[in-house]
Every structure is written in C-alpha cells, then in structure tokens.
Amino acid sequence: MSSQNIVVIGGSAAGPKAAARAKRINAAANVILLQKAPELSMASCGYPYFIGGGFDDRNQLLCTPTGVVRNEAFFAAAKRVDARVNTEVTAIDRSAKTVACVNVLSGETGTVSYDKLILCTGASPRRPPVPGADLDGVRSLSTMHDADTLRALRDSGEVRDVLVVGGGLIGIEVCEALAESGMNVHVVEMLPQLLTFLDWEMAKLVEKHVVSKGVTVHTENGVAEFLGENGRLTGARLKDGSVISCNLAVVSIGVTPNAGLAREAGLDIGEFGGIVVDEHMRTSDPAIYAAGDCVEISHRITGRKVHAPYGDLANLEARVAADNMVLGDTAVFPGTVNSGICKVFDLSAGSTGLSERQALAEGYEVVTATNASPDKPGFMGAKLLVSKMVADARTGRVLGFQCVGPGEVNRQMAEAAMAVMNGNTVRDIGVADLPYAPPFSLAIDHFITTAHILENKMAGRMTGIRNAEVKERVDAGGAPFILDVRAPGEFEEMRLDIGETLIPLGMLGKSLDKLPQDKDAEIVAFCKISMRGYEAQRALEAHGWNNVKVMEGGIMAWPFAVKQGCR
Secondary structure, three states: OOOOEEEEEOOOOHHHHHHHHHHHHOOOOEEEEEOOOOOOOOOHHHHHHHHOOOOOOHHHHOEOOOOOEOOHHHHHHHHOOEEEOOEEEEEEEOOOOEEEEEEOOOOOEEEEEOOEEEEOOOEEEOOOOOOOOOOEOEEOOOOHHHHHHHHHHHHHOOOOEEEEEOOOHHHHHHHHHHHOOOOEEEEEOOOOOOOOOOOHHHHHHHHHHHHHOOOEEEOOOOEEEEEEEOOEEEEEEEOOOOEEEOOEEEEOOOEEEOOHHHHHOOOOEOOOOOEEOOOOOEOOOOOEEEOOOOEEEEEOOOOOEEOOOOHHHHHHHHHHHHHHHHHOOOOOOOOEOOOEEEEEOOEEEEEEEOOHHHHHHOOOOEEEEEEEEEOOOHHHOOOEEEEEEEEEOOOOEEEEEEEEEOOOHHHHHHHHHHHHHHOOEHHHHHOOOOOOOOOOOOOOOHHHHHHHHHHHHHOOOOOEEOHHHHHHHHHHOOOOEEEEOOOHHHHHHEEOOOOOEEOOHHHHHHOHHHOOOOOOOOEEEEOOOOHHHHHHHHHHHHOOOOOEEEEOOHHHHOOOOOEEOOO
C-alpha cells in the first residue's frame, strides 16, 4: 500500500486501537498518536477496582495481557506507531490538513500534517451546577490521576464518610469499592431508582442489595449545596433539606462528549453534543473520522442517534474507522443496542436493548415476562437469577432483556445481546440450541425459560401480575386473594406478610373450600420463583376459576421487605 499520514487524536481506548489497526493494515502508513495525558491505553473501566484494592499495581491498568506497559516505547517498538503523550491538540485546520499541538509540560508548539485524521477525544465528567462544587474533596473519576487520588485517600484511612453523587454504573462501582474498604457511604440519585438502564422493579432489587451492605441510598433526591470549611468539603445539603456529613464526594452524574475541537473545526455536532458520524465512522469531513465517547451513533432498534460511552464500543468503532481510513469506506459499524453490565457487591446487573419504559416511549405495544430461577442445577452450586424480557406484542421480536442476581448474569446478557441484535423473536429463543452441561447451566437455560414464560403469556396460557402492582394494591387496601403455594417450612422461613394465605400446591385440590367461592374473584398465586404459582393457576382454572394471576418471579423477585425467621 502507498504511504499515508494518519493522525490520531486521543490515547485512551479508541485512539490506540485505531492507530494500531491502521498500521497493521497499511505498514507503509505514517501513524502518529497524540495524547494529552501522560498515559496511553488506560483500562478506565478498571479504575473502581484499583481504588477498592482489588489489585495494587496501577500499571496493570496500562498493561497488555502479557504484562507489558503500553507506553510510548511500547507503541514505537511493538506497534510501529509514533505515540506522543503530554501533547494537546489545540486546533484543526481542515483546509491545510494540519493539527496544531502543544506539549503541556514544556509549552513547545508545533503542527502535524495528515491525510486522514481520526478524533478519539473521549468525554468529560459532568459537574453539578451547585454551590461548593469546587471545594477540595469534591472529585470525579475519569482519569488515571483521579484513580490515583481516590486510591491514595482509600489507603490513607483518613476518609470515613463518603457521598457518591449519581447511582449509575460508575457511581455504583465506586460505592462498592469504598464501602468494602470500610467507609460509610451514602449514594444520592435524583431519579426514583439506581441503574436507570433497568426497569424500576429490577433496579429495586439492586438497591435492596446495596442497602444490605450498609450503604445508605437516597433516591428522588439530589445535592443542593456542598458544604465546607477553609476550602475543604465537610458535607452536603440535599434537595430535601437533609445534611450528610462527608469529607469526600465522588460525582458520577454522567459525561459530556469532548467535541470542542470538532465544533471549532466546523464539523457537525449532534443533539447530545457528540460528533456526528455515519456508519463508516466518518464525520461531515470525508478526511476526518471519529470514534469512542466523543461520538453519537445509531441505536439498532430505534434508529435514533444516541451517546453510548462504553469501552467495548469505543474499540469496535475505532477498528471500523481504521479500516475505512486505510481501505476506503468498506467497513460498517451498525450501531448499538446499549448492552451493559455492572458488578454490585455480590450481584451483577445487566441490560441490553430497550427497557419496558423505553419501549413504551418508542410507541411499541409491549409484553414482558419476569423469571426468577437458578443459573444451574442445585448440585452444581446454583445461584439465583432474576430476569425480565421485553418484547413487541405484535411481532414477538425481543426488544430488550435485563438480568440481576448472584448467578451467571454475564452468560445471560451475552445470549440476550445477540438475540436483540439479530432481531430474534420469543419463539426463536424458545427453541434456541445453546450449550448445556450441569456445571454451566440448566438443561433448559434460564434465558430460554424466560422466553417460555413470555410465550405462555402471549398465548394466553399464563396471566401474570407484577409484584409492584400487588404491593400497590395491598397498600391501597384493595388486594386480591393472595395465594402462597409453597411448603409450610418455606413459609415459616420467609414470607411476604401482606395477608397471603398458605395452601401448599400438593394440598390445593383438597383445599378449594378455602378459596373465594366466587369463580370471578381475583386470585394471585405465587411461590419461591412462581413455577408452582403457574401450576396453581392452571389447576384452579381447570376447577372453574377464571381470574387467576401469577405473581411473576415469586418471592425471590419481590423487591420490598420480607418477614424472615417466622418460626
């Protein structure tokens, strides 16, 4: 191939990927990587685990899988890329095809010419527009320097009270890291739930678990003012007027695309402030591409542009952009379904596609199913999974999937992401040929079982009711007849304590006189995971009751308080 000058701006995730890929495809290319920070190719998603003491060597955040630090010398020797750190690009001259840059340490300025340019400038954390946000002790987590600072504070033992502002992915990961380090942690979230990629009842399961770890969660609240003395943080006043004492606040309320260079160069900017790119990752200038957290990409289901700042997407986008810079616009990045996963103490929480809330907002006629069941057989150390599948009621296409639990959530989310991307229907999933062996899954995998539940609902064989609706009706004093079909021992160990009646499934046929004799009376049946609840529904319908519902997910998906140790 002919020689070409390829300049890459940004050295976190997308930039190094684009630079290395371009050089591999065209060995004759002159590839220059310009990075403002002193580090290259940082594993920023690992910052919370370094802060929490999961590992001690910060260089592991910069290393290859074989343990080599990816610095300037590494890129020169292994990738044949001219990587320059501490180098900030200050302007792009599109007509001259040059970029102006300055060494942030020495102040030396210069220009670099390009034939093709790729912008991988990332994103910056949002700062709350409230008084006291500039106090010493109010921090964010975006850079290696931020990670080093928070790790040092953790190691010092001087910080005891922490406020995490924002209950999204980063906020929850930081919350876990600091809480497990022995700190007293409060999480404040303006919305009614943590982890807004989940629907409310799924997020409530996460919140319940977070609270069980000693963390105080404040939802539907926010910071009105940071308080301090002598320039140092001492606390925060929330919007409800309450005051939280803290000497560290970690703000994680989202990020804003770093699109300033692109905007000043006259490139098109989108609704969310990100650089507009097409399916080839090409900007409005055919010589300039962009990838990573600075861009807006298409959502595969809705077709709308979204800002999706995920490390895996940054690498995939950069790979496509590099191919197209070198080979012409032959490679396509089709967009995202917003797949994500988060470790939350002993749980994992993941989502892909549209939540029910999002699907309704997009105008879909939605049908859902909730499944609580183990990830593998009990004799292989089964752990619980609670999942929710969202589908288009008209076509059966699976629009989204969520999963929470201590079990193998990642497997479920990988299966679901592929199904959502491929446009699979509920019936497609119900007969999916997935790998099975007892150490890895049940004979009918949890994901397939969720599809079976939804298929039964869509066919009218099962009528479900949400646990949140049951709780609302109990609280309002208009509850249906609530039937618990578990065994007496299970009932004594843990119960909802909302006025339910215990009739074990095996005794149901002999206890019909204990049920409402009005065959139109509403009955809600449940068990531990509501498999027996479904059996009860079918049995009662066979005896003439015609308004029987199953509380989906059973007691294991109940996101509210339960009464335990009732013996």
